[in-house]
Amino acid sequence: MKNEDRESIKNINDEKYLExxxxxxxxxxxxxxxxxxxxxxxxxxxxxxxxxxHIVGExxxxxxxxxxxxxxxxxxxxxxxxxxxxxxxxxxxSHFGKTPPCVDKIIAMGVKRCVVSVLDPNPLVSGKGIEKxxxxxxxxxxxxxxxxxxxxxxxxxxxxxxxxxxVFLKCAITLDGKIATRTFDSKWITNESARKKVMTLRNxxxxxMIGINTLLQDDPSLNSRxxxxxxxxxxxxxxxxxxxLDSKIxxxxxxxxxxxxxxxxxxxxxxxxxxxxxxxxxxxxNKNFLIKDILxxxxxxxxxxxxxxxxxxxxxxxxxxxHINGGEIFIAPKILGDEKALPFMSGFKIDKMENCFQIKSPxxxxxxxxxxxxxxxxxxxxx
Amino acid sequence: MKNEDRESIKNINDEKYLExxxxxxxxxxxxxxxxxxxxxxxxxxxxxxxxxxHIVGExxxxxxxxxxxxxxxxxxxxxxxxxxxxxxxxxxxSHFGKTPPCVDKIIAMGVKRCVVSVLDPNPLVSGKGIEKxxxxxxxxxxxxxxxxxxxxxxxxxxxxxxxxxxVFLKCAITLDGKIATRTFDSKWITNESARKKVMTLRNxxxxxMIGINTLLQDDPSLNSRxxxxxxxxxxxxxxxxxxxLDSKIxxxxxxxxxxxxxxxxxxxxxxxxxxxxxxxxxxxxNKNFLIKDILxxxxxxxxxxxxxxxxxxxxxxxxxxxHINGGEIFIAPKILGDEKALPFMSGFKIDKMENCFQIKSPxxxxxxxxxxxxxxxxxxxxx
Numbered sequence: 182m183k184n185e186d187r188e189s190i191k192n193i194n195d196e197k198y199l200e201x202x203x204x205x206x207x208x209x210x211x212x213x214x215x216x217x218x219x220x221x222x223x224x225x226x227x228x229x230x231x232x233x234x235h236i237v238g239e240x241x242x243x244x245x246x247x248x249x250x251x252x253x254x255x256x257x258x259x260x261x262x263x264x265x266x267x268x269x270x271x272x273x274x275s276h277f278g279k280t281p282p283c284v285d286k287i288i289a290m291g292v293k294r295c296v297v298s299v300l301d302p303n304p305l306v307s308g309k310g311i312e313k314x315x316x317x318x319x320x321x322x323x324x325x326x327x328x329x330x331x332x333x334x335x336x337x338x339x340x341x342x343x344x345x346x347x348v349f350l351k352c353a354i355t356l357d358g359k360i361a362t363r364t365f366d367s368k369w370i371t372n373e374s375a376r377k378k379v380m381t382l383r384n385x386x387x388x389x390m391i392g393i394n395t396l397l398q399d400d401p402s403l404n405s406r407x408x409x410x411x412x413x414x415x416x417x418x419x420x421x422x423x424x425x426l427d428s429k430i431x432x433x434x435x436x437x438x439x440x441x442x443x444x445x446x447x448x449x450x451x452x453x454x455x456x457x458x459x460x461x462x463x464x465x466x467n468k469n470f471l472i473k474d475i476l477x478x479x480x481x482x483x484x485x486x487x488x489x490x491x492x493x494x495x496x497x498x499x500x501x502x503x504h505i506n507g508g509e510i511f512i513a514p515k516i517l518g519d520e521k522a523l524p525f526m527s528g529f530k531i532d533k534m535e536n537c538f539q540i541k542s543p544x545x546x547x548x549x550x551x552x553x554x555x556x557x558x559x560x561x562x563x564x
Numbered sequence: 565m566k567n568e569d570r571e572s573i574k575n576i577n578d579e580k581y582l583e584x585x586x587x588x589x590x591x592x593x594x595x596x597x598x599x600x601x602x603x604x605x606x607x608x609x610x611x612x613x614x615x616x617x618h619i620v621g622e623x624x625x626x627x628x629x630x631x632x633x634x635x636x637x638x639x640x641x642x643x644x645x646x647x648x649x650x651x652x653x654x655x656x657x658s659h660f661g662k663t664p665p666c667v668d669k670i671i672a673m674g675v676k677r678c679v680v681s682v683l684d685p686n687p688l689v690s691g692k693g694i695e696k697x698x699x700x701x702x703x704x705x706x707x708x709x710x711x712x713x714x715x716x717x718x719x720x721x722x723x724x725x726x727x728x729x730x731v732f733l734k735c736a737i738t739l740d741g742k743i744a745t746r747t748f749d750s751k752w753i754t755n756e757s758a759r760k761k762v763m764t765l766r767n768x769x770x771x772x773m774i775g776i777n778t779l780l781q782d783d784p785s786l787n788s789r790x791x792x793x794x795x796x797x798x799x800x801x802x803x804x805x806x807x808x809l810d811s812k813i814x815x816x817x818x819x820x821x822x823x824x825x826x827x828x829x830x831x832x833x834x835x836x837x838x839x840x841x842x843x844x845x846x847x848x849x850n851k852n853f854l855i856k857d858i859l860x861x862x863x864x865x866x867x868x869x870x871x872x873x874x875x876x877x878x879x880x881x882x883x884x885x886x887h888i889n890g891g892e893i894f895i896a897p898k899i900l901g902d903e904k905a906l907p908f909m910s911g912f913k914i915d916k917m918e919n920c921f922q923i924k925s926p927x928x929x930x931x932x933x934x935x936x937x938x939x940x941x942x943x944x945x946x947x
Contacts, residue, residue, distance in 0.1 A: 545928070
């Protein structure tokens with residue numbers, strides 16, 4: 182879709198419904214969020230059908246492969262859909278996927294007006310749903326609370342446009358930036374309230390990625406521990422296949438363990454044992470593999486997002502290659518003051534302060550006596 | 565004064581004036597704060613004279629050696645002082661210092677009631693002012709907003725009871741706890757808004773203490789740069805007298821430069837040059853000097869408080885000896901990820917996370933994209 186066409190779509194409406202449209206769109210966002218942790222790699226979508234300023238139907242995309250939000254809302258509205266306004270945060274689809282096109286349903290139900298926050302990010306179909314609705318005589322408004330609409334689906338937009346999982350850095354550090362003592366002890370840096378937030382994050386993103394050293398040192402379960410939450414994929418970057426067969430994560434029988442290792446380990450006895458335990462493998466051809474290689478393979482497995490939880494080496498590699506998309510760094514008011522304690526990032530040589538890595542537009546969250554820096558940007562080197 | 569007597573003083577009043585007393589005491593605190601940076605090593609004191617629920621006089625201790633708050637407030641009230649209530653955050657003095665005793669003035673002016681937040685912390689005189697007022701038939705209430713009253717004068721209380729300056733740690737660190745790059749570059753870590761706060765701190769505390777390495781690397785001016793602010797004492801810990809004669813701080817002709825150095829440097833050519841430039845010296849007898857030795861000498865010079873601004877070695881020594889009384893650590897969303905960058909604390913060997921240094925009851929302040937951890941406690945090792 183051309184930019185001029187996009188503009189003409191946006192300008193088609195006057196301002197008379199602006200406040201009302203914003204009000205309902207906010208409700209749509211809330212509905213969409215009910216799908217967190219259940220719809221990946223699909224987008225979070227909510228829909229509301231409004232008639233005479235009354236909500237007559239509402240719905241959201243409840244789980245991957247199931248009905249779209251618009252369909253749920255229109256089914257609830259039934260005959261009230263006629264001459265109604267439908268609000269939906271993402272452009273209704275115009276193509277057959279796992280379900281029939283939503284625009285056909287919207288047209289068939291006699292909807293009069295359609296208000297959308299964000300266009301479909303896929304350049305091949307973006308704007309086509311809107312076009313079809315307009316051709317059917319439906320009044321369309323696009324761009325209501327567009328920034329919020331984009332933020333809501335930042336994971337989906339990233340995944341659909343790049344094919345790579347959205348990488349969310351999660352770190353728990355001391356005030357002097359350490360993730361463990363010199364003896365690798367890290368229990369606990371942050372308080373309960375901060376650790377509870379981490380469990381919420383583990384439900385929001387599809388996978389957790391850690392390096393083999395972190396696995397060997399902490400033997401974590403990497404599960405969610407939240408009620409009604411699904412467990413994330415556990416992705417272990419382990420080029421030399423050092424994983425121990427009695428690691429806690431291998432006790433999960435959910436086919437969600439993925440080990441990234443060198444091709445040379447294929448068919449080794451340990452590899453065969455791990456296969457029997459349901460482990461999936463991503464095999465790296467080169468010794469000097471790129472993080473991008475791993476992310477591409479994970480994307481192919483429909484893993485749209487992951488939390489990067491450590492350790493130092495892996496975090497530094499992902500930052501260096503520019504693959505951090507956002508993150509939350511939790512800081513405890515603790516100090517080790519020990520040069521041999523483990524830093525959360527290492528291996529760089531930076532002479533000038535102005536050339537350091539910079540986190541842009543940080544947001545701060547307070548968790549009792551801990552604090553976090555939350556961001557939705559790359560960690561960029563200032564050069 | 566015995567504890568039982570103290571209790572009997574506190575319980576003498578019923579609750580009928582409680583809300584009113586709190587209201588006026590808050591105003592007293594505000595008045596007292598007008599003396600920040602001007603009264604050290606005296607306490608911050610404000611006073612209000614109230615008659616028939618109207619303020620008829622107010623005053624504060626305006627500068628060291630000048631009239632006390634009570635006197636200023638009573639002078640303003642004049643004849644209205646008769647049968648009035650006087651509010652003052654600190655127990656009125658009963659002894660001759662640089663000015664005559666305030667209790668005599670309160671009695672002479674015919675005040676009927678006296679409301680005090682905190683007793684004099686000096687055990688030799690604590691409670692004596694109150695006693696004298698009561699003996700003169702004045703109704704006395706002590707302990708209104710006592711915690712706030714104590715916080716207001718935490719510097720004075722510390723100095724008067726220990727003879728040592730209150731040590732306030734100020735640090736500007738990256739997210740990974742560094743105060744400079746491997747080439748000692750530190751300009752700038754924090755943003756303008758955070759650096760402005762530092763100027764406010766430099767007006768609040770009487771001195772700034774840094775180590776010689778920080779002076780040699782940064783050549784700072786260590787002045788306040790706030791309008792109407794006085795400059796703090798500049799205290800350089802320089803055992804080997806490495807200071808350069810063209811250092812910026814030596815250009816100030818205000819007798820506020822203090823160099824802490826080894827006794828063996830006394831009368832050396834550089835020492836003589838520095839004397840000519842108005843530098844005061846604190847001479848350390850032992851090579852293995854204690855921070856306490858320095859603080860004791862500074863206390864004798866009537867320096868009631870200082871900001872400890874670095875570097876790494878000096879901060880670590882002061883923390884280790886348990887002389888930090890509070891602080892504000894500013895954190896920028898920057899990362900060096902460089903093992904050779906300068907940490908803000910170093911030299912400790914800590915195996916277990918639970919045995920790390922801990923900052924208790926931190927308060928968080930946000931300065932645009934920077935954040936700070938403010939605290940008024942020792943930095944304790946958890947052992």
